[in-house]
Amino acid sequence: KQEVTQIPAALSVPEGENLVLNCSFTDSAIYNLQWFRQDPGKGLTSLLLIQSSQREQTSGRLNASLDKSSGRSTLYIAASQPGDSATYLCAVLATGTASKLTFGTGTRLQVTL
Amino acid sequence: NAGVMQNPRHLVRRRGQEARLRCSPMKGHSHVYWYRQLPEEGLKFMVYLQKENIIDESGMPKERFSAEFPKEGPSILRIQQVVRGDSAAYFCASSPGQGFSPQHFGDGTRLSIL
Numbered sequence: 001k002q003e004v005t006q007i008p009a010a011l012s013v014p015e016g017e018n019l020v021l022n023c024s025f026t027d028s029a030i031y032n033l034q035w036f037r038q039d040p041g042k043g044l045t046s047l048l049l050i051q052s053s054q055r056e057q058t059s060g061r062l063n064a065s066l067d068k069s070s071g072r073s074t075l076y077i078a079a080s081q082p083g084d085s086a087t088y089l090c091a092v093l094a095t096g097t098a099s100k101l102t103f104g105t106g107t108r109l110q111v112t113l
Numbered sequence: 114n115a116g117v118m119q120n121p122r123h124l125v126r127r128r129g130q131e132a133r134l135r136c137s138p139m140k141g142h143s144h145v146y147w148y149r150q151l152p153e154e155g156l157k158f159m160v161y162l163q164k165e166n167i168i169d170e171s172g173m174p175k176e177r178f179s180a181e182f183p184k185e186g187p188s189i190l191r192i193q194q195v196v197r198g199d200s201a202a203y204f205c206a207s208s209p210g211q212g213f214s215p216q217h218f219g220d221g222t223r224l225s226i227l
Binding site for chain 2: 046099100
């Protein structure tokens, strides 16, 4: 059974810092891994999707890496801003299911002025 | 370019009543997924549907919960005889193709049971 863990559960950093969020999964048989952002009372916004054959994806100040063999992904946020404050979720799509995403419980990020 | 539309955004029901949650997928998307987020927990998969078919309902509670995605109209998640433990945020996602296409999420329905 696939399990996804995110560390840390919460993080507070001053504006301008670079930071790394971690995601680990127990079963390496995945199609892809997605990073989402969730603002309070809102839905999920997809940030980056990494296919199982890829090592990393970049979008603006965000960079996500995937090491499938070790069951790990990181989300790197450069030059953090207060607007980056949100909960960040990673989710994996396991092979053999082609449907259900398995989510971690998220990292709650606060970027302070 | 409307995204995934869910309504209502907030729903309050008393114990024993029925709750109906609606989801209209993005234009061109024929695959719909429902997830539930209990307080202080992660999102959990409930059901995956295509038009007129339930593909995977392995995450659905065995009783009181049902889902449909008719040929015309939105997908409906129905909860009968609601209990306090059903209080949660229910999210719908859609994709244009099979599950390994990116899923796009709606803003969710917050269900509160009195």
